[in-house]
Amino acid sequence: MKIVLCGYMGSGKSKVGCLLANKLSLKNLDLDEVIEKNEHMSVAEIFSRKSEIYFRKKENEVLKLLLSNSESFILSLGGGTPCYANNLELLKKNKEVKLFYLKADVNVLSDRLYKEIETRPLIQSQKNKEDLNDFIRKHLFERQFYYMQSDVIIDVTELTIEETANLIQQKL
Template identity: 85%
Template sequence: MKIVLCGYMGSGKSKVGRLLANKLSLKNLDLDEVIEENEQMSIAEIFSIKSEIYFRKKENEVLKSLLSNSESFILALGGGAPCYANNLELLKENKQVKLIYLKVDVNVLSDRLFEEKENRPLIRSQKSRADLNDFIRKHLFERQFYYMQSDLILDVTSLSLKETVDLIQQKL
């Protein structure tokens, strides 16, 4: 089984992925980290130096490669991954994949992301919490179509990481 976590940046995909992989004794992967390792630069540097389009192409290539592997794993996607190229199709067509959407309230996402926006290329330019909140609200509206096609949709707004991991394990 390949458990794939999707959701907006700041929804906890990477942290939940690590904890869930540890609990289920599965390999843990983070799509952004794999890309950073392959490219030998951070996502922010890839966006800045090579462009978002380049990043999205690499994201698709790496996802295809990971999904073609026969081993079981937990994979945390980047927030936009399901929305570009044929990534959602790749995930939905693969019978080994269980796609899980970690849904989090816009205000909670804004609070989580505001302090770390310098490390997030897509939101770096947002000057205030209100601007960031508006940006996230618009982005979520655009991405909701993709996220909502997940096999499992979990509102984890008020859950701790441990509670989220326990809920996923219970739903599997």
């Protein structure tokens, strides 16, 4: 089984994935980290040096490679992964994949992401928390179509990382 976590940046995918992998004794993978390792630079550096288009192509290549692997794992996607190329189709047609959407309220995402604004290439240009909130709201509206096609949708707005991991475990 391949447990795949999707959702907007700041929804807790990476932290939940790590905890869940420990609980289930599975390999934990973070798609952005795999890309960073392969490219020998951070996602922010890839965006600035090579472009978002280059990053999205690499994201698709690495996702295909990981999904072709026969071993079970937990995979945390980047926030935009399901929305580009044929990534959602790859996830949906793979019978081993169980796709979970970690859905969080816009205000919760804004609070979390405002603290990390310098390390997130897509939001670095936002001047203040209000602009960030508007940006996230617009992005979520665009991405909701893709996220909502997940096998399981979990509202994580008021859940801890532990509670979210436990809920995913129950839904398997």
